[in-house]
Amino acid sequence: MNLKYEVITEDQINLCRDLCNELMDFQKSKAHITPELFDSMNFETRMIPSVKSAIHNYIVIVKDDEEIVGYVYSNVSPKKAYSNNFATFFDLSSVGKDNVGCLSQFYLKDGYRKYGIGSVLFNMSMEWLNQFTDVEDYFIYVSNGNTDALEFYTRKGFTVSHDILDGFITVLRKKQNCKSSTSCQHN
Numbered sequence: 001m002n003l004k005y006e007v008i009t010e011d012q013i014n015l016c017r018d019l020c021n022e023l024m025d026f027q028k029s030k031a032h033i034t035p036e037l038f039d040s041m042n043f044e045t046r047m048i049p050s051v052k053s054a055i056h057n058y059i060v061i062v063k064d065d066e067e068i069v070g071y072v073y074s075n076v077s078p079k080k081a082y083s084n085n086f087a088t089f090f091d092l093s094s095v096g097k098d099n100v101g102c103l104s105q106f107y108l109k110d111g112y113r114k115y116g117i118g119s120v121l122f123n124m125s126m127e128w129l130n131q132f133t134d135v136e137d138y139f140i141y142v143s144n145g146n147t148d149a150l151e152f153y154t155r156k157g158f159t160v161s162h163d164i165l166d167g168f169i170t171v172l173r174k175k176q177n178c179k180s181s182t183s184c185q186h187n
């Protein structure tokens, strides 16, 4: 493997199209609760709108030579965006600040998993989120049946909070790392 990690701009998100669509297929294949909800989810309906509505976006792709083999997409968005026609993702009153951080999409092609690549991308995403001192709450939404991902995130310090949409999605959350013990009152 000749891996390269590249932060891309919003103008380059088309580079994630195929992998984003693969991620939706992967999640559908794992799901046992309403897998058909994934039928309308793809790069156009999920990634483009999300990137457009977020306040800040961070996308990293991984290349093996010239082939793109994985990506992670994180953002900072207004917490209000998480209560919409589709679902209320979390109790808005449980978040003190206006904006929240989210590790939104994460995918490595089969054959590139369990080599530590996901850990590198995860750490880059958390470091990026940590720069926003006014964002205290981070969320990850895992669709049902993806126990490997749930375990990955809990080992990285996220906690299972609750299920939504009758168990279709499990919500994980974490507080921003405290920079100093004296100012840390929210953990």
Ligand SMILES: CC(C)(COP(=O)(O)OP(=O)(O)OC[C@H]1O[C@@H](n2cnc3c(N)ncnc32)[C@H](O)[C@@H]1OP(=O)(O)O)[C@@H](O)C(=O)NCCC(=O)NCCS
Binding pocket: 026, 106, 107, 108, 109, 112, 113, 114, 115, 116, 117, 118, 119, 120, 141, 142, 143, 146, 148, 149, 152, 155
């Ligand atoms: C979830 C995902 C991004 C994680 O990335 P990953 O590269 O597989 O994860 P890592 O290799 O960094 O870590 C996974 C485990 O493998 C272990 N591992 C790392 N290198 C290893 C190696 N060479 N041999 C064996 N195990 C290894 C890690 O220690 C880690 O275990 P730990 O958390 O107990 O330390 C990736 O598996 C994936 O894309 N899965 C499919 C899509 C998906 O589920 N996306 C998430 C949607 S919410």
